[in-house]
Amino acid sequence: MVGRTIGHVRFNEPGQWAFSFEPGVGIGVECPWRLLQGGSVAISSEDHSQQYGLPAPLDVAEVATNLLSLHLVTHVDVREGTADLIIDFGDALRLEIIPMSSGYESWGVTTPSGFYVFAQGGGQLSGYRAGA
Template identity: 65%
Template sequence: MTEPFDFSWMVGREIAVVQLSEPDQWVFGFEASVGIGAECPWRILKNGVIAISSEDHKQQYGLAAPLDAAEVAAEILASHAISQVEVREGTADLVIKFSGGLRLEVIPISSGYESWGITAPSGYQVVAQGGGELSGWSK
């Protein structure tokens, strides 16, 4: 499943922007038109524990104001370079490891809907289809 897809171009790069396009399209961008779009749950682990997730967005948890998960994620990932990218066979879970003990996990949960997509600097696109398969094409 993952062999024909090369994600090595991400190694050494940093996430420049994290944003939510309502209602449910999360963007982890490297530069204009290059990045990851997720329409499924994601989480960031810091030293092996969950630091923030898409499910935390707009939750107050007794704080002074509700959390902005995009803002928190951007702060956590700032200045951390990607060291490894893995797509898990069978589920298409996207696991991106960063310097500083950080890990972004994008977790597909649908057997029918597309869950995430990546656009490379070359314009090549990869999409995680429902059921855990990947599909790719050039524009």
């Protein structure tokens, strides 16, 4: 992911988020996530469709795409024991994907080479190559 940009963020009902990186890397997310800007929460999955006194409900996918698409990924880390996925976009932005289940898969990364990595329940990682 390092050196790539986000092409788009999508919300797929009933509860999966898709982060597409250019070219050819994707993350499917079925747990909470948040986008930090300057160390503070700019937007999160919990904000989707909330109105908060605004003229219209928030389209979090659009807001996240607009914020992230202008920045390159500079660093990626997975926290040992929790499988929190932390993606830094320079000094300005950080995407934190935060597994909350001890039993369900929380997120999965697909790569152009056909390698898949999944965060299993309880914070474990599992990976495989398609066709292997």
